[in-house]
Amino acid sequence: MNTPTLRRRSLGLLLVTGLGLTVAACGESTDDGAGEGGKVAITVNGQPPKTQPFERKIFDEDVAEFERTHKNIDIQPREGFMDPKTFSTKLAGGQLEDVYYVFLTDPANLISRKQAADVTDYVKDVPHYDEIQPTLKEIFTRDGKVYGLPTANYSMGLLYNRKLFTEAGLDPDSPPSTWEEVREAAKKITALGNNKIGFAEYSKNNQGGWHYTSWLYSVGGNVAKQDGDKWVADFNNDKGKQVAQYLHDMRWADNTMGSKQLLVIEDVQRMMGAGQLGMYLAAPDNVPALVNQFKGDYANYGLAPMPGGNGTLIGGEGYMLNPKATPEKIKAGLQWISWKYLNPDRMESDLKRYADQKQPIGLPASPPAGASDIWTGPLREQQATLKTKYATVPVENYQPFVDGLADLDKKIEPPNAQQVYAALDNVMQGVLTNKDANIDDLLAAAETKVNAALAQVK
Amino acid sequence: MSTTTALAPDADQRPARAPERHFTKLRRKVTDNLTAYGFLCAALVVFALFSWYPIVRGVLLSFQQVNFVSAAEWVGWDNFETLFADPLFGIAWRNTLLFTGLALVVGFVIPFAVALVLNELRHMKGYFRVVVYLPVMLPPVVVAILWKWFYDPGPGLFNSILRTVGLPPLSWLNSADTSMLSLVLVATWASMGSATLIYLAALQTIPGDLYEAAELDGANLWQRLRHVTIPQTRFVLLIMMLMQIVATMQVFTEPYVMTGGGPEDSTVTVLLLLYRYAFTYNDFGTASAMSLLLFLALGAFSALYLRLTRTKG
Numbered sequence: 001m002n003t004p005t006l007r008r009r010s011l012g013l014l015l016v017t018g019l020g021l022t023v024a025a026c027g028e029s030t031d032d033g034a035g036e037g038g039k040v041a042i043t044v045n046g047q048p049p050k051t052q053p054f055e056r057k058i059f060d061e062d063v064a065e066f067e068r069t070h071k072n073i074d075i076q077p078r079e080g081f082m083d084p085k086t087f088s089t090k091l092a093g094g095q096l097e098d099v100y101y102v103f104l105t106d107p108a109n110l111i112s113r114k115q116a117a118d119v120t121d122y123v124k125d126v127p128h129y130d131e132i133q134p135t136l137k138e139i140f141t142r143d144g145k146v147y148g149l150p151t152a153n154y155s156m157g158l159l160y161n162r163k164l165f166t167e168a169g170l171d172p173d174s175p176p177s178t179w180e181e182v183r184e185a186a187k188k189i190t191a192l193g194n195n196k197i198g199f200a201e202y203s204k205n206n207q208g209g210w211h212y213t214s215w216l217y218s219v220g221g222n223v224a225k226q227d228g229d230k231w232v233a234d235f236n237n238d239k240g241k242q243v244a245q246y247l248h249d250m251r252w253a254d255n256t257m258g259s260k261q262l263l264v265i266e267d268v269q270r271m272m273g274a275g276q277l278g279m280y281l282a283a284p285d286n287v288p289a290l291v292n293q294f295k296g297d298y299a300n301y302g303l304a305p306m307p308g309g310n311g312t313l314i315g316g317e318g319y320m321l322n323p324k325a326t327p328e329k330i331k332a333g334l335q336w337i338s339w340k341y342l343n344p345d346r347m348e349s350d351l352k353r354y355a356d357q358k359q360p361i362g363l364p365a366s367p368p369a370g371a372s373d374i375w376t377g378p379l380r381e382q383q384a385t386l387k388t389k390y391a392t393v394p395v396e397n398y399q400p401f402v403d404g405l406a407d408l409d410k411k412i413e414p415p416n417a418q419q420v421y422a423a424l425d426n427v428m429q430g431v432l433t434n435k436d437a438n439i440d441d442l443l444a445a446a447e448t449k450v451n452a453a454l455a456q457v458k
Numbered sequence: 459m460s461t462t463t464a465l466a467p468d469a470d471q472r473p474a475r476a477p478e479r480h481f482t483k484l485r486r487k488v489t490d491n492l493t494a495y496g497f498l499c500a501a502l503v504v505f506a507l508f509s510w511y512p513i514v515r516g517v518l519l520s521f522q523q524v525n526f527v528s529a530a531e532w533v534g535w536d537n538f539e540t541l542f543a544d545p546l547f548g549i550a551w552r553n554t555l556l557f558t559g560l561a562l563v564v565g566f567v568i569p570f571a572v573a574l575v576l577n578e579l580r581h582m583k584g585y586f587r588v589v590v591y592l593p594v595m596l597p598p599v600v601v602a603i604l605w606k607w608f609y610d611p612g613p614g615l616f617n618s619i620l621r622t623v624g625l626p627p628l629s630w631l632n633s634a635d636t637s638m639l640s641l642v643l644v645a646t647w648a649s650m651g652s653a654t655l656i657y658l659a660a661l662q663t664i665p666g667d668l669y670e671a672a673e674l675d676g677a678n679l680w681q682r683l684r685h686v687t688i689p690q691t692r693f694v695l696l697i698m699m700l701m702q703i704v705a706t707m708q709v710f711t712e713p714y715v716m717t718g719g720g721p722e723d724s725t726v727t728v729l730l731l732l733y734r735y736a737f738t739y740n741d742f743g744t745a746s747a748m749s750l751l752l753f754l755a756l757g758a759f760s761a762l763y764l765r766l767t768r769t770k771g
Contacts, residue, residue, distance in 0.1 A: 084737055084738055084740060085737040087740065088526055088740050088742060091526045091527065092526035109739075109740065113525040113740070114525050114527055114528065115525055115526070115527060195612075203720065203721075204717070204718035204720055205718045206738070208720075258612065259611040259612050259632070260610055260611055260612050260632070261632050261721070262631060262632060262717060262718065262720055262721065264718075323527045324527065416739075418738050418739060419739055422719075422734065422738075425718070425719075425720060426720070426721075426722050426723055429720040429721035429722050430721070430722050432721075433629065433632045433633055433634070433720075433721040433722070434633070434634065434721070434722070442722075445545070448545050449544075449545050449546065452543050452544050452545060455543070456540065
């Protein structure tokens with residue numbers, strides 16, 4: 001088999017972490033943020049790549065506009081979002097942006113590791129901070145201190161193919177609202193033949209655990225609970241078994257999930273985009289991906305609230321600030337975030353410029369920033385009105401999702417989410433790849449691993 | 459006395475010429491070595507910066523908790539305790555050893571068998587050598603994606619063939635029972651070209667008269683293989699086996715791309731778990747502790763390898 005130079009390979013093993021950090025350390029920045037003419041220069045990521053010319057143009061225009069209206073701030077944009085593979089290396093080397101993008105899975109660990117700046121003293125100056133959904137703000141808050149701002153939010157729902165629903169004799173305007181109805185719909189879609197698959201589910205790269213968590217929330221279960229000061233696993237119970245049994249039955253008794261498993265999001269999107277798949281669990285932001293990357297059509301997709309009627313997993317994105325940033329940079333960074341992403345004054349112009357370019361408006365998701373589901377009260381109502389006014393997609397296809405969301409308990413991800421999801425991947429894989437899977441054993445094994453992961457939560 | 463007298467002029471002259479010769483030699487030595495050290499210098503700096511320092515840093519990190527913002531905190535054996543408390547740690551080692559064992563059975567025998575066949579060919583030798591070596595030239599990730607399609611339980615190549623010949627399809631990567639063997643087949647196919655060429659080179663050094671003598675003694679094909687071929691190539695076989703153990707214990711690409719460690723953790727390997735600790739969980743201390751343990755394990759094999767090569771030398 002492999003015939004590498006032996007010593008090089010064996011020594012190389014120990015370089016896994018050290019090398020990247022060493023190289024990064026060579027480039028450590030000592031920039032204090034003072035730019036020309038007393039300007040505060042800040043680096044920000046989240047700039048779309050050149051392969052997305054429209055989004056890039058919008059971002060660059062916003063940078064220019066912000067600098068025009070904030071003469072004392074110099075924005076230095078960087079491409080890219082949160083990449084766990086490079087995050088620590090960039091931080092060690094002083095290359096992490098002053099304002100950096102995070103998924104809502106990230107803040108808990110970043111706060112624990114003190115890798116984000118405490119912005120409590122400055123957040124009071126952020127306009128409309130009190131009108132952001134409290135659940136989202138809570139993700140960036142620990143012991144009364146604030147470490148960042150949420151800028152977008154999604155809730156998991158049931159994405160379905162309206163065309164296949166019609167072909168299978170199902171009513172596309174009345175999507176399934178219980179898991180039993182999902183099973184029945186999946187059977188009818190699979191019965192269409194020609195390799196049609198009723199329902200698909202992820203089971204690899206922590207995505208299986210992520211979706212198993214969504215299923216659990218939908219039936220009123222939990223992944224973890226607090227026991228005094230500690231977190232412990234909370235899925236090795238009737239709820240956890242119910243979910244695992246549903247999945248097992250759909251895969252093996254109903255045979256509505258196809259034979260190929262160990263799927264990830266791209267696999268499932270490809271199936272949906274190709275018109276081969278009836279339903280899968282997804283956030284609304286999947287719809288533009290299906291249209292743009294897989295040549296889908298907005299009219300062919302519909303979105304329903306999470307079946308089960310109990311709860312749904314929320315996720316999304318936000319921005320945090322470099323722990324090494326000076327107070328001036330923190331203030332400037334918060335101004336940029338609130339102006340660009342949390343700005344009701346720009347809501348209408350933001351939606352209009354997207355609509356003018358025939359970009360999707362009317363989905364319960366961002367982009368644009370003006371469509372982000374983060375507000376409460378009057379701002380939320382104002383946003384809903386504007387989204388209807390500027391809609392470019394068939395809003396009625398996604399209305400069941402919007403209507404049903406209000407009744408669902410919106411739950412955040414568990415602590416140490418990635419490690420927990422890695423353990424729960426196994427439950428998903430077990431029931432989807434092994435006809436004789438012992439669900440009790442799978443849950444017990446996953447519980448041990450999840451407890452080990454939760455024991456590290458600080 | 460006369461001898462002494464006769465030698466005296468030489469003896470007088472010797473001290474005068476010797477320092478001169480010594481100085482010339484010394485100067486040449488210094489000049490030669492300076493040039494050599496000059497050429498070595500760049501490599502030494504690169505090694506020091508990119509290999510030795512990170513190795514030392516890696517060892518230190520094994521005993522530290524770092525967030526790259528404040529000073530590293532010494533945590534003693536905590537990172538190792540975290541590892542030993544992780545149920546996946548034992549599973550990862552068991553899987554890695556299983557992969558190594560299967561790779562020895564499949565990936566060690568097949569290239570040797572192919573080399574034997576290639577060695578016997580009289581026509582189109584070059585063509586078949588290229589064919590065998592071609593997969594080595596494919597990028598590993600491309601190989602993994604290609605084989606994912608081969609293994610697709612629905613329209614995949616292998617199950618299509620099985621169905622064509624009336625056999626039931628297999629789950630391949632989709633079953634915890636067959637996933638590891640499936641990965642071994644991929645790794646073997648992708649890298650057997652190099653091993654085959656090395657075995658072939660070793661086979662061609664065996665003197666033909668040994669086979670002639672064996673044939674005269676009435677040895678059949680199996681006996682010639684057992685009593686001539688294997689003893690004559692045993693050193694190469696041993697070295698290749700050790701190198702293969704070290705290489706296969708570092709298996710990463712195939713499980714990372716093809717299975718993500720599943721199904722049911724059946725393909726989580728040591729390097730995959732190490733990667734998760736470092737780049738998914740951002741826990742560089744525990745990742746370094748794990749790499750240190752793997753380093754020590756492979757160091758033992760490396761020491762054995764060095765000892766064997768020195769003995770042979």
